[in-house]
Amino acid sequence: MNELIKLNLSQARDKLLKKDFSSVELTSAFIKQMEETRGLNAFITETPELALEQAKASDKRIAAGSAGIMEGIPIGMKDLFCSKGTLTTAASKILSNFIPPYESTVSQNLKDAGAVSLGKTNLDEFAMGSANITSAYGPVENPWKKQGDNAKLVPGGSSGGSAAAVAARSCMAATATDTGGSIRQPAAFCGLVGLKPTYGRCSRWGVVAFASSLDQAGPMTHTIRDAAIMLEAMSGYDPKDATSIDISVPNYESLLTGNVKGLRVGIPKEYQVDGMRSEIMDVWHKGVEWLKQAGAEILDISLPHTKYALPTYYIIAPAEASSNLARYDGIRYGARIEGEDLTDLYEKTRGQGFGNEVQRRIMIGTYVLSAGYYDAYFIKAQRVRRLITKDFTDAFQKVDCILTPTTPTAAFSLDNPPTDPVEMYMNDVLAVPANLAGLPALSLPGGLTSDGLPLGLQLVGKSFDEVTLLNAAQVIETAANFQGQVTQMRKAS
Amino acid sequence: MTTYIEGATGPWEVVIGLEVHAQVSSNSKLFSGASTEFGADPNSQVSFVDAGFPGMLPVINDFCVRQAIKTGLGLHAQINELSVFDRKNYFYPDLPSGYQISQFKHPIVGEGHLNIDLPDGETKAVRIERIHLEQDAGKSIHDQHPSKTFIDLNRSGVALMEIVTMPDISSREEAMAFVKNLRSLLRYLGTCDGNMEQGSMRADVNVSLRRPGAELGTRAEVKNVNSIRFMGQAIDFEVQRQMEILEEGGTIVQETRLFDPVRGETRSMRSKEEAHDYRYFPDPDLPPLRLKPELIEEIRKTLPELPEAKKTRFVEKLGLSPYDAAVLVSDAEFADYYESAIAAIKQQDDKAPKLLANWITSELFGAMNRDNLTISESKVRPEGIAELVDLITAGTISGRIAKDVFLQMWESGESAAQIVKEKGLEQVSDDSAIRVCIEQIMAANAGMVDEYRSGKDKLFGFFVGQVMKAMQGKANPKLLNDVLKEMLDGK
Amino acid sequence: MELTRENIIKVAHLARLEVPDERLEPLRQSLSQILDWIEMLNEVNVDGVEPMFSVNQEQMRRREDVVTDGGYAKDIVANAPGGAQYDMFSVPKVVE
């Protein structure tokens, strides 16, 4: 393995600016790794030629002293972000031939910051899934394995391709999106940092929509510092997105102090869900200890409506999705299956173009919005959503951020994933409350299961207070010394 | 005033409600920056937003919001400080996103009213239920290929105001008057050009019948009627159709119908009648629309004088008949023309405003109709017609001569004074010249003079005509009358 | 909430999804199960609670009425399945 790909983003950035190596050299190393790890199926479309072109341009800008904050850094782009001139599929058959004539705001922001895109990463179809097994381009494999067991594991989802690619060092960092845990859960499964920003922080323009009131793009990286750098590059008010918020973007990296003295951290008792493994509880307790030792004040809090978040989410997200996905009709772009008449064309195109999970969610969404059920399901869910949000508002009177586990389990088997949809949905039980309330939330690796799989800790913060999350997370990152834990476990076995 | 239709089994009351779709006059679309201009090449005025591409998002046009507020104020309506955009979900090829962005539960404008004139001279207030903003759909073209329908999305996303009335309208005449008044109001406000041929205004007409005083009957909705005349025909047809069904003891099916202008009849759109379930819900791409009271007040201050107020002023201050006033205010351009002419009048005379109104509504409109020109195309400008009226009130020319002068002005564009001067058409108001002429006529018709003097009064007109003829119509008619009477009576 | 076969057929048609016969029963079962689970929300008292359709959305920004977009018919129809005709999309003939 080339040494260059072992660097994290901030290290590589520093060395690129010092001209220790060029972006072309760095990018070439990642292209090679991307090829060697192809078996993971982390990429739907690889764009090595484009990447090298961009790397050349980056080297010129570095030489000219006009480098952006991610100049020359090779990243993966979740295949939900429209890339001008490059196939963009949302991992669906229905978009199997769609070449966007425009570039999403977030990917453009990254380009403008100098990032080099290696290709489009795999995901659950239309970002609907928690294991990256619903992709029309096949499942993604997690580079992590249980100790002494070669069975394939899922990388989590929906940003499973991004997570696997970063974990396998086929790219230095990757974009992801999070509607109900789709950044944080795969980050947790793959031992990475994943940050879902405040709703409105990153533009949704040009990102294939799943559930508009919940979708939010964010970075997936190896370290907290990397996440801070990439978040700054992705963020910003966009007049083309009416839900984007016009608040200036701080230089997150410069605000990293690693200081949590006096920070009030809430521990919600409701996040100790049924069937949560003791190893997860252990990591959670360790997280509490690390923050306490660094001078934070730990407070028990209650978020009483937590258990209703997941069913609430499974009304709102499918409802919005059923409408957002109506545009995939085989008329203007994408795949079309001809029919006897117009209705037949619609039904065949959509029935055969969408996979089972997507169809299931469109059906739920259509049902909960339909006459006679709208009030009982959709409106009810939106009322409960307000209660869930109020839980957080109340809690943030007393605390500055909240610490929980990211997921109730570690990565599970790719060959025998849960077949029961509700069991699968439980993966995101701890993640979706932050989406419903639009709050920033971050997952970082905290420890390992006894069989050596990564476990994530989640921090949830106040609106637009990503800085507090990053600082608290950095304290945990240092104390946990996750890489050290991994090395130690591998030595021991 | 309720009018009843006499059926074979008794009287019926017609109940009509309208949903008028009026295209908002704006440069760009409601949620995208593409142009709204009419008649462009296919799909040339379409953004990726209008075509429903993946990841595309709507951003609202402030001017369209202001236009809707202005329209609401013009209809004396409640402006809602909070309104919400909803998605109306259905599949159709001209609806690219699979939903129309509209306003369902919380429209931007609430209840208001628009007055119409009834034939008996009374006015009737037709209540407005609401106005909401929504997107237009694209166009399906069915006649260019034997087995395909083509889709042009130029109209997709153009802003519409849907103006919904209460079921207050009780005849075709009232319905037509309502749409005429509404169109005139929108033109005054500049919020819609009212151009029905280009589809800028179209109406869904809800028609039902009931026995006088009974509960509302089941209605049929005639969709997308795009001319006032067609609306009248559609209502006539529907009233007849429904009455026949009801009188035979049948029931009306609540349905959507289409007006066929060629046959002058409506027919059921059964193909589109499958159960609709639009699944309205607030569009998560668009936060609620909140309007500051200051904005509403700011817009209120920009409102022009509206047709009704103008009409009242014309009647009360200028002494016009309600009919003439109504004709002049029916179109903002007519009213502007009239007011410019009033401003150009130089001769102080109380009759001038009325005289001007008569000249505009009879001679000018007559000429416009004959030559199929609009008022802005007329060579006779307001200043010109004012000059003509000045010449009349000053006694320089007679009304009869003025008609000829007007025709020459209409043809050549020359000024009235110029024509009068060139052709020597000045009225003769010289007492002695008229007396000389009358003496000659009386001498030549001595027998008639005797007949007149023995009581045949009717012959007075004959003498007027003879003198006028001899003086080439230039005699001052009032003077001629007075002098002739005096001389015939032999005093 | 136990859904019927008819429910499934109706909703699938509303959503314009062709569901092969053999998929009807599994779909009916899984959707019924999900809806059953969702009924958990019945426990929550929401009296007097306003629905919350979005977050952080106090004010909607409005754009100026300026033509800034469009004028690229070829790009609009570039992805059209089966190609475009006269710069338009096409579908099987719709009878009105």
Ligand SMILES: [Mg+2]
């Ligand atoms: Mg209607």
Ligand SMILES: [Zn+2]
């Ligand atoms: Zn409408």
